[in-house]
Structure formats: structure tokens, C-alpha cells
Amino acid sequence: MDAELIRAKIRHKLRTGDLPDRHLLVLAIGPGTGKRCNACDREIYPSDVQCQCDLAVGGGVWFHKTCFALWKRVLRG
Numbered sequence: 001m002d003a004e005l006i007r008a009k010i011r012h013k014l015r016t017g018d019l020p021d022r023h024l025l026v027l028a029i030g031p032g033t034g035k036r037c038n039a040c041d042r043e044i045y046p047s048d049v050q051c052q053c054d055l056a057v058g059g060g061v062w063f064h065k066t067c068f069a070l071w072k073r074v075l076r077g
Helices: 003-016 065-076
Strands: 026-031 049-054 060-064
Touching: 003 065, 049 065, 060 065
Parallel strands: none
Antiparallel strands: 026 049, 049 060
């Protein structure tokens, strides 16, 4: 998926509250576990690198490594 399209999805999800609007602590980085990436909505396959972050209110968010980097850049403006 194109990086600009992912950035647009991230900006939309930040506006709707579907993605956190502050930096999160990464709890785990490793092979994908089949979760859906909270940024691009695609499955994170075992051949992908997955970043897992916990939310302060419970639950978590999962990103492809690339999507996580894009989310951080969008937050920085």
C-alpha cells in the first residue's frame, strides 16, 4: 500500500479517535501474529515486523513496522 494512502488513513483515524493521538510505549516488536494493523487495516503476517503498543485505558494497538513509523511522523506534524 502506498505510504501517502496510509498517512491519509492515519490522519482520518486520528480525527475519528480510532488511533491514539499521542506517542505510546512499544511493548513488543517481532514477527506478525495475524492481527490487523490499526493504521492500514491489513493483516500483519508472520513475515512482517509487528509493533505492539498498550493503551493506558486497556487494550492495545498493533502496527506494521512501516505503519508505526508513518503514524509517529503524522503525530509530529
